[in-house]
Structure formats: C-alpha cells, structure tokens
Amino acid sequence: MRRHGQIAIFWVLILLAGFTHGCAGGLAWLAKDSQDPATLPAETYRAKADALEQQGEWRQAVFTWRVVAHLDPEDPGVTDTIAALERRIAETANARYQEGVVHFQKEAYEAARNAFLSVLLLDPDHQGARHHLNTRLYTTGHATYRVQRGDSFTKIANDVYKDVSKAYVLAYFNDMDPHRPLLIGTVLVLPQLDARQLLPRRDLLALLDQAQQALQENRFGEVIRLTERIKTQSPGNVQARQLADAAHFALATALIEQKDYPAALTRLQHISPNHRGRDQAMAQAQRHLQRQASEEKLRLAQQHLDNGELQAAITLSRQILERQPAHREARGISDAAHYALGREHLEQGRENQAIAALSALDKNYQDTAQLLSQAHARRNTRAETHYREGVMHFLGEELERAIESWEKCLALNPNHPKARQDIDNAKRLLEKWQTLDKRP
C-alpha cells in the first residue's frame, strides 16, 4: 500500500512537472508576446490616427486605424471608424474636385490648382484632378484656330506668324500633310514658336567688318560690343571670338601699363585660354601683383625696424624672402633686425637667444663674428660657473642642488664635457642613498 502511495506521488510529481513545464513554456511565450502587436499599445496608434485626422492627413489616418484594428481586434468601433472616414474622404474629394472645376472655369487658376491638389491628397488616383493639374493648368497652353473657308496652312501661317514658311511647321505640329487641303471646321493647335531667325550671313559679315575696322582704330569697347552682338546670332563664331580676344588683350595690356593689375587680370580672364600672349600677360600681372604686395610688406617691415619692433620686422621680411630669396631690401631689413635683436639679447644676458639671432646672419655682417664669439664665451663662462657651483654642492653632499646647478650648466652649454656625466653619477648616488635610508 505504501509502495503504491509512493508510485502515485512519483507520477503526480512527473505530471506536475509536465504541467509546470508546459505552463512555463506558455508563460515564456506570453512574456515574449508582451512585445507582440497583439499587446502593442493600440492606444498609441489610436491617438496617432486621431492626430492625423485632425491634421487633414486622412489617408494616413485610415492606414493607422487599420493598424489599430489589427492591434485591438476586439474593438468593433474601429471598423466603423474606418468605413466612416473612407466615406468622408470620397465625399470630400468629390466636393473639392467640383470646387476646382468651378475655380478653373472662372480662371482662378491658383485656387483651382490648390483644390485639385487637395483632391489628390485624399485620392491619389483621381483622374480628373490629375488631368487638370498635368494638362489644363499650364499657363503656356496653346491657342487654337478653327479652319474657315479659303484657309490654307500658308495663309494661317502668314496671318498668325507673319511668316509663310511656318506653314510646314503648323502642319507638322498638327500631324497633317502640308500639301493637302484643310477641311473647314478643323481645329488647329497653334504652337508657340519663339525660334529666332538668325541674321543673314551678309549682315554678320558686315558686323565682322565693322568690328575689324574698330580694332584697327583702337576702338576696343566697340569691338567688344559688336562681337557680343555677333555671338548672340552666331554662337561660337571663330572670327568674332578672335576679334574680341584681341580687344580684351589690348585693354588688359593698357591696364598693366597703368599698373591696374587686378583690373588687367579680370580683363585677361575674358580671353580664350589659347590666345597668344594671354598666359604671359596673366603671369606678368600676377608677378606685379605679388611685387606690389611685397613692397607693402617691405614698407611695414622697415617701419617695424625703425620702431624697434624687431621680431615683427623679421617676420615680414622673412615672408618676402620665402617668395623672393634674392630680394635685397628685404634681406637688408632682415639682417639689421637680427643684428639688433642679437645685440639686445647679449646686452641683457640672454646669450642663447643672442646666438640664435646672430646665427641667422652672415658672419661678415658688421661685427657679427665678434658678437657671436662674445656670446659663446659669456655663455660658456656662465655655464662653467654653474658647473663649479654644482661641484661645491656635490662636495657638501647636497646632491639635489648639485644636479640642479649642472642642469643649468647644460642648458647654457649642452656640449659641456663633464656636466652630463656628473649628473648621472649624482643621480645614481642619490638612488643608493635613498635605498639605504629605506633599510631598517
């Protein structure tokens, strides 16, 4: 009996495990399902649909109501809402189309266009609204003509275009044979032909002759005016281009002579790239422009030098020398500024700066060589003093101070024969002492 009880408990446990497993699986599924659209916040989409409806985006509202219907299939009201909104869309689209037609008939084209656009917003496939927008609302609509007794293509072309040769085009445009008689009552579409008849060749040649004559008489402005006129009639006319190039070139050359280089460059830019002399003239104008800029810098550099603003004088003269290394005046200002700066540093005990300034000069410049040697000697003397101080500190077992002095020595004379080695030795000793101090 007890054994049977144990068996029953065993099977009940297994059964329970099975149910629990099943339910756990189900719970896990439900947990996952909390992200499922069935449990997505239908309210969010309901609010979105309402907002879209309010904004006048009714098609998007219908779509969103359909999302709501999917998320909340239990709500019977959604289907009714969709149906009502779809009816409203159809009715409103129809009403607006009628309004558009009325506006169109009254020639209130902008109001008509907006009415037809609002129809397509509601019903993108509305053929009537599309037809009006795509064909009837163009302001460039064609005029028409109803054929009367005695008409022919030639007569109509003459009456409408004052040009009998347009008869052919008129027939072509209406897809008709220009040689067959016209039937009375036929409605012809009259194309807008703003094609311009070019000047006869003899007139163009006359203009070219005038331009040539003007060029010979140095009336360059007139050459340019005449060639511009030829260009409108015969784009790409080579002779006109050459005459215009010659006139622009002559004007540019005069501007270069007047030293108006920016205006000369602008004028040269009108000339064909392959025109003879153009590139050289542009290079010449650009060189002059650079020279003008250099002269201005030179003036400023001299001014800085006179005012004792040596560093500014050096910067400006260096800028000139970078472009024109052989510029004598710039070199002169640069040397004078470096020399004065070197002396100033030396007088104020800044030997390293003095050496840097003087090193930029030729050794033969005034007494540069002497000053440099003085600066080196003073620097070495001061370095040696620091070195000796260091030795004194070392002997007094003040290793940190010794290192400090030797470093000053090295700063002045990086090539000092002993300072670096002594610093290394002192540091090693210092380390040893510190190690010994730490021992118990």
Added chain:
Amino acid sequence: MPKINLHRFLWVLLLWLVAACGCTGHLWSAPQSPELIQADGFVIVTATDQDSLDSLAQDHLGRADQAFRIATYNGIDRVAPGQRLVIPRTPLTVWGLRADGYQVVPILYYPRIDPDPDAGNTGAISSETLDRQMHYLRENGHVTVSLDQLHAFLARGAPLPPKAVIVTFDSARRWVHEIAYPILERHGHTAALFVPTAMIGQAPNMDWNALAAIAAAGWDIGVMGLGERNLTLIPSDTGTDIYLKLLEDEIRHSRQLLEDNLQRPCLDFAYPDGGTNDLIIALLKQYGYRSAFTRQPGHNPFFVHPFLVHRTVIDTETSDQRFQDALTTFIPVRLR
C-alpha cells in the same frame, strides 16, 4: 526504486504532451515569429541590433532607398534594437502631397567647374566651391536622386526622400570626369550628365570610355543634341522645312548615337543654351523622350511640365544664400 508500469507511463507521457501543447500553443505547428507580423498593407517588426532603416527597407519594401518611408511614418531617424516598428507596404505620401503643402525637387545645373579659378573661364566655379556645396548637401540631409526616381515621381507620384535634389551638368568636357565626378563620389552623390553626343571623343572632350565609366558608376546620361547649338536659332537662309530636318537630326540621331555607344536607354534631354519652343517639345515627345530640362530657375512639383523641368544655374554669381534658397524642397500651402 518503484517499478514503472509501461502502459501507465505511456498514458502519463501522452497527458504531459497534451498539457505542454495546451500551454505553449505551438508545439505541433511551426510558429510565426512573434518578432514579425505580416498584415494587410503593413508589417510590424521588432528591430534587432543588426537592423538599420536601410536594411529594413530592403527586407520589407524591396529597396534600401525607401528607408525614408519607414522613418517618416514612425517619426524616427534611426532604429534602436528592440524597437517595434510599423512598416507601411504602400506609400502613404503620394505625389509629394501633405495637408500643409507639397514637395518640390530642386535641380542644380553646373555650367563649368575649373580647378584654377584664375584660368579665365568666365562663370566657372572652382572645384573647392563644388566640394563645399556637395558637402553642404550631405551635411544637411539632402539626397541626390536619379532621373528614374524623378520620372517615377512626376508620372506616378512615387515618393522621394523629403530632401531629394538632382545635380546636373551639360558638357562633354573632361572636367566632368576628372574633377566633378570624383568630388560627387567622395560625398556619396550621384548626378545627371547631358552631353552633346557628336562631340564625344574630340579633344578637349571626354572619350566614350570615360563616359561609359561615369554611366557605370550610376550617373544618368542624357542628351544635349549633337553639338551645343541652340535649337531655337534658325540658321539664316534656311527654310522651315530644312530647320525641321535639322531639329530631327539633333534630337533623334544624338540619342541614337548615345544609346548605341552606352548600350542603355537615354530618355532625357537638356536644351542646349536652355532654348526651347513648342516644336522642339513636340519632336522630343515624338522621338520617345520622357523629360527635358531648361535653364530656367523654378520649383519642380509633380505637376511640372515634364518637358520644361526647371534648373537653377550654379556659377560664380551664386552666393551661399542663393545656393541654399535653390534647395527649397517643400512649398507650404493649406490643402485641407
């Protein structure tokens, strides 16, 4: 150890299976992924960390370039892992229309780019300026679209990215391939190039290989007649019938030449010098073109005349402000 009765065990096992099935609900049938819900007209997905707007658009709308449709409906500019998104299968915005106005497509026309602004090419902007303007487009969310996309917008109201823009050049010169193309490519933009087909291969113009390379890189290639002759100008002493024949040559043969060499349809035209008239438009329609581009500035809504598409000329006269004004993409009008 209790002795197990096999018969009873099988019954219990069956009972357990039924219970498990009842609780999980999907033991026998293959479940639909709870992450993806297909409904009539839309899909609901949960974004994973592998997803982006582009990948979701590719998976559910068939084209990555439709990502803006997902972004617009869900009011987002990027997806976050775990985010639930509703993806409308059909466009909700057609013809670029909204209750507060309508979309227009800015089309920029660059007459000439020159690496050396001092070289004397009047009106030519420098490569630095082009680079700066292409950078501006990218940084401000403008997306360059193709002429196919423009045509789909004009003909069917197919949605375009909200800040769609088109960049165009009318030239066969080598600078298009050597200067403009690398700059646009660096910024991830595409463009439409209209060429005078009879001038390809003649110095200083591009050869057919260079043009084919640009086409292969995704640029649209259109026609600009045979030469660069303004088609509205009738040569002197030429009868209208002869003029008509000349126009036919310019319009029909130029396209034929381009298509034969590139082995792809070229359906768009740019008027040389911007000049057009009714006759030219009629001929373009007759010979199967689908659109033509002027040099008249203006907006391009879906109802623009497809053979009088506006373009804004960008040259040395174009200030930064004018460039930005040319990029208007929406005209506010109350359509309720």
